[in-house]
Amino acid sequence: MDNASSSLGMNDERRWRCLLSWLKNQHGMDVVDALLVECRDTKDAGKGLFATRACPPSTVLFTVPAKAMININTLSAIFSPRVREMTAVQQISLYLLLHRPAQDEDSLDLVYGPYISTLPRDFSSHPVTWFMKRHTSNEHDTESQLLKSLPPSVLAALENLSARFLKDWEVVNKCMNEEPDIMTMSSRSDFNKSGCAGDFNSVVDDFLWAWLNVNTRCIYYRVTPSQSDPDNLTLCPILDFANHSETPHIVPVNDLDLPGTKASNKLTRNLTFVCSSDIVEGQQLFLRYGGHPNRTLFVNYGFLDNFPPNAGAIGEFSADIDLQDVMEKLFSESRFQSWIRQELEDEGYWGDWSLHSSPQPAHPSYRMITALRLYHVVESLGPQVPPDSASDVILRSWKDTINGRTSSVSEDNERLWRNTLLDICELVAARARDGMRITLSGSGTSGWYSWMEENVRCLWREELEVATAVACSLRAGEEF
Numbered sequence: 001m002d003n004a005s006s007s008l009g010m011n012d013e014r015r016w017r018c019l020l021s022w023l024k025n026q027h028g029m030d031v032v033d034a035l036l037v038e039c040r041d042t043k044d045a046g047k048g049l050f051a052t053r054a055c056p057p058s059t060v061l062f063t064v065p066a067k068a069m070i071n072i073n074t075l076s077a078i079f080s081p082r083v084r085e086m087t088a089v090q091q092i093s094l095y096l097l098l099h100r101p102a103q104d105e106d107s108l109d110l111v112y113g114p115y116i117s118t119l120p121r122d123f124s125s126h127p128v129t130w131f132m133k134r135h136t137s138n139e140h141d142t143e144s145q146l147l148k149s150l151p152p153s154v155l156a157a158l159e160n161l162s163a164r165f166l167k168d169w170e171v172v173n174k175c176m177n178e179e180p181d182i183m184t185m186s187s188r189s190d191f192n193k194s195g196c197a198g199d200f201n202s203v204v205d206d207f208l209w210a211w212l213n214v215n216t217r218c219i220y221y222r223v224t225p226s227q228s229d230p231d232n233l234t235l236c237p238i239l240d241f242a243n244h245s246e247t248p249h250i251v252p253v254n255d256l257d258l259p260g261t262k263a264s265n266k267l268t269r270n271l272t273f274v275c276s277s278d279i280v281e282g283q284q285l286f287l288r289y290g291g292h293p294n295r296t297l298f299v300n301y302g303f304l305d306n307f308p309p310n311a312g313a314i315g316e317f318s319a320d321i322d323l324q325d326v327m328e329k330l331f332s333e334s335r336f337q338s339w340i341r342q343e344l345e346d347e348g349y350w351g352d353w354s355l356h357s358s359p360q361p362a363h364p365s366y367r368m369i370t371a372l373r374l375y376h377v378v379e380s381l382g383p384q385v386p387p388d389s390a391s392d393v394i395l396r397s398w399k400d401t402i403n404g405r406t407s408s409v410s411e412d413n414e415r416l417w418r419n420t421l422l423d424i425c426e427l428v429a430a431r432a433r434d435g436m437r438i439t440l441s442g443s444g445t446s447g448w449y450s451w452m453e454e455n456v457r458c459l460w461r462e463e464l465e466v467a468t469a470v471a472c473s474l475r476a477g478e479e480f
C-alpha cells in the first residue's frame, strides 16, 4: 500500500467539510488546530486518512467527542427499552437503516446526518454481498465465479459471517415488527410513518448496507463494565477513514485503566488518537484492525494483505492457513469418525487446525498435531478393537501429551502423523496451484473485479506457500 492519493471529488469534499462543521458546532471539537489529518482518495483502498503536517511520535492527531460516536451509549438516549435489548451491532445497524441516505443524497437524520452522509454507499465488492445475492445471480456472474473460486476455509468463514448477518436481520426485523413506532424515527421518505418499511427485499438490502458499515468500520470502545463484552463497539467519525496496515501509525490512547478513572467516566469518554512514529506531511496514516489472518480480512473487510511472492514461504510474511475441511475429510474416512470427534471435542481440540509460516520453521499448530496424534492412535488399533471398550488405556499416552507429561505418544505415532501431514501438505499445495489459475470471464476483467481476482489468487498463493514450507520442514526433520 503506498501514499499515492488524490483530493476528494466535489460531493465527498463537501461532505467532509460538513462533517467537520458538525463536529465543531454540535460537539465542540477543535477541527482547526487539533486535527492533524484529512480525508483523501487513495489509489486502491477507497478513502484514507493523511497527515496534514509532520509530527514526532506521540503527537495527538485528533480527539473525537464521545457524543459524536454511534454506540449503545449514545443510542440509549434515542432508542426504546425494547430496541436496547438488542446487541450493539443490531442497534447501530438499525440506526443506520433508519437514516440511510437516498441514492447520492445526504442523510436527513437530524442527530448524526452529517456523519452518516460520509459513509460508503456501495458494498458490491464485499464478499458478504456476493454471498447474499448468490440465489438471485446467475452462475456466469462475476460474483458467482468469485464465490466458486474461493479456498474452502475462506468460503466456510464467509458462510459463518453471512449467517451472522441473517441472524442479526431476523432479530432486527422482529423488533421492527413488534414495535412499529421505530419507523416514526426514520428520516427516510420511503419509510412509511405508519410503521411499514416498503418493499421487503429492498429493506434487507438496506440492512446489509448498514450492517456492512458497522462490521467494516466499528472499533473497540468500552461502553460496558466488562472489558470483553461484544457490545464494546463504536462507529467513530474521522477515524473510520483510516485504512489497515500491520505497521500502523494511528493508535488510540488507552486512558481507561489509568488509576483514578471513575467508572462513570469510562463510559462517556472522548477518543484520542496519537501517532506511534515520526510521520511526514502528506503521508497516509494507517490503523491496525487487529491481528487478523488474510482470510479474516478478506471475509470481514473485503481486502487482504497482498504479500510479495515467496514472502509467505520464507516466513517474511506471517501467513497461515486453516485446514478444517481437509482434517474433517480425513476423519470422515476413519471407522472411528464419531469417536475421534467426540474425544477431540471433550478435550477442546476440535477445529481451529492450522499451518503457519512463521515463526520459522514453518509448522502445524499444536492443535493440529494433537488431532493427528489421536487419529493415528485410533487407526493403529486394528479392526477388532472398538475404541470405547478400552478407551482409558488407549488414550492414556495421548492424554499424557496434552497434559505435558510426555512429548509424544510413541516414535511410531510421530512418524505416522508426520507422514499424514506431509500428504496433506502435498494435497493442499496441488489444489492451491489449481486455484491460482482463476480467470474470470465476461465482465470480470473490469473495475474492482480484476483487483478481486488478484486477491483470490493471493489467498490460494498463501495456501501454496505455507503448505510447501511446512512440507519442507517435515522433510528436513524439524521438531515442532
Ligand SMILES: C[S@@+](CC[C@H](N)C(=O)[O-])C[C@H]1O[C@@H](n2cnc3c(N)ncnc32)[C@H](O)[C@@H]1O
Residues within 6 Å of the ligand: 001, 044, 045, 046, 047, 048, 120, 216, 217, 240, 241, 242, 243, 244, 245, 300, 301, 302, 303, 304
Ligand atoms: C474503516 S474503512 C476505511 C476507510 C475506507 N477505505 C473508506 O473508503 O471509507 C474499512 C474499509 O476500507 C478498505 N480498506 C482498509 N484497509 C485497506 C487496505 N489495506 N487495502 C485495501 N482496502 C482497505 C476496505 O474496504 C475496508 O472494508
